[in-house]
Amino acid sequence: MRLDVTALLVLLLAGPVSAKSLEIFFIDVEGGQSTLIVTAAGQSLLIDAGYNARGGRDPDRILAAIREAHIDRIDYLLVTHFHNDHVGGVPELASRIPIGMFIDYGMPLGTDRMATGAFRAYEPVRNQYPHLQPRPGDRLPLKGVDADIVSASGTVLSKPLRGAGRTNAACEGFQDQPEDGTENFRSIGMRLRFGAFRFVDLGDLSGNTLAELVCPRNLLGEAAVYLIAHHGNYDSNVPAVVAALRPQVAIMNNGVTKGGAPEAFATLRRQTGLDLWQLHASRNRGVENSDDAFIANVDEGSTAYWIKLTASDDGSFTVVNNRTGFAKRYLPAGKRNRPDRQVN
Numbered sequence: 001m002r003l004d005v006t007a008l009l010v011l012l013l014a015g016p017v018s019a020k021s022l023e024i025f026f027i028d029v030e031g032g033q034s035t036l037i038v039t040a041a042g043q044s045l046l047i048d049a050g051y052n053a054r055g056g057r058d059p060d061r062i063l064a065a066i067r068e069a070h071i072d073r074i075d076y077l078l079v080t081h082f083h084n085d086h087v088g089g090v091p092e093l094a095s096r097i098p099i100g101m102f103i104d105y106g107m108p109l110g111t112d113r114m115a116t117g118a119f120r121a122y123e124p125v126r127n128q129y130p131h132l133q134p135r136p137g138d139r140l141p142l143k144g145v146d147a148d149i150v151s152a153s154g155t156v157l158s159k160p161l162r163g164a165g166r167t168n169a170a171c172e173g174f175q176d177q178p179e180d181g182t183e184n185f186r187s188i189g190m191r192l193r194f195g196a197f198r199f200v201d202l203g204d205l206s207g208n209t210l211a212e213l214v215c216p217r218n219l220l221g222e223a224a225v226y227l228i229a230h231h232g233n234y235d236s237n238v239p240a241v242v243a244a245l246r247p248q249v250a251i252m253n254n255g256v257t258k259g260g261a262p263e264a265f266a267t268l269r270r271q272t273g274l275d276l277w278q279l280h281a282s283r284n285r286g287v288e289n290s291d292d293a294f295i296a297n298v299d300e301g302s303t304a305y306w307i308k309l310t311a312s313d314d315g316s317f318t319v320v321n322n323r324t325g326f327a328k329r330y331l332p333a334g335k336r337n338r339p340d341r342q343v344n
Contacts, residue, residue, distance in 0.1 A: 024311070078103040164221030185208075213244075277290065298323075307322065
């Protein structure tokens with residue numbers, strides 16, 4: 001039997017292992033999104049599926065993560081919005097693995113050509129499956145976790161999630177930021193809670209719609225892990241969001257040059273106690289990338305290493321860089337983290 005050194009390291013770092021764990025794979029689709037969540041109950045939720053074409057590159061990468069997670073189906077496929085870097089890979093993926101239910105906000109407005117073209121290929125596939133169209137305040141039917149929808153179709157929560165609702169002092173410096181006129185502002189956003197662990201994914205929300213979730217009141221509460229909205233582009237650089245969530249870890253699903261705006265990096269660097277993990281080293285001028293250990297891919301786009309997170313219901317979690325084997329364990333907020341360790 002072959003010993004997986006990275007898996008062994010994670011176990012050693014974690015100490016006593018909870019009988020329940022949640023896994024999240026942040027899959028490299030070159031500046032799009034694809035995030036695989038496997039719950040402690042064994043259910044799977046895939047958020048977005050990357051691009052189409054490219055020789056089936058993104059479905060291949062997703063299926064590799066699925067095999068690593070030891071599952072053989074996708075119970076729920078959530079499409080945050082209808083841009084090709086999020087929904088393009090769905091038709092091919094659906095031809096290669098069983099899917100239980102599709103989740104999205106219905107259909108695009110029709111004024112965004114990027115969305116209408118991608119939706120044309122996606123809709124006939126979706127029509128073959130059960131379909132759920134959630135609204136802000138709804139909860140997805142996953143077992144053992146609370147997956148709360150916080151935004152959809154251009155609207156956000158009308159009241160705070162449980163435990164949230166405090167006035168956010170960081171909103172005082174917020175300047176008006178109109179959305180970019182595409183479907184981004186209609187993205188489905190979600191907060192997932194597993195015991196004391198919280199994860200936030202807001203798709204490609206940007207500008208004023210993104211800010212509405214935390215200004216003037218923080219409707220989301222705090223979260224241990226934040227998947228940075230819109231790949232860390234300039235229009236999702238709302239410092240009040242990071243101040244409200246107070247994450248221990250932020251994940252940037254950027255590409256070599258896509259996303260990863262210098263101002264987004266600067267905002268994250270100013271947040272005390274935050275580790276930034278990147279799917280790619282950014283080649284954008286003026287950025288300050290994280291240390292190599294926290295970056296999954298460092299070439300021009302040929303590799304596809306993922307970032308894997310394993311969380312316990314006590315709020316502790318471990319993040320592993322699939323490229324290097326580097327792993328870091330995070331204790332629940334307020335407790336001292338153990339030193340970083342690396343597999344050579």
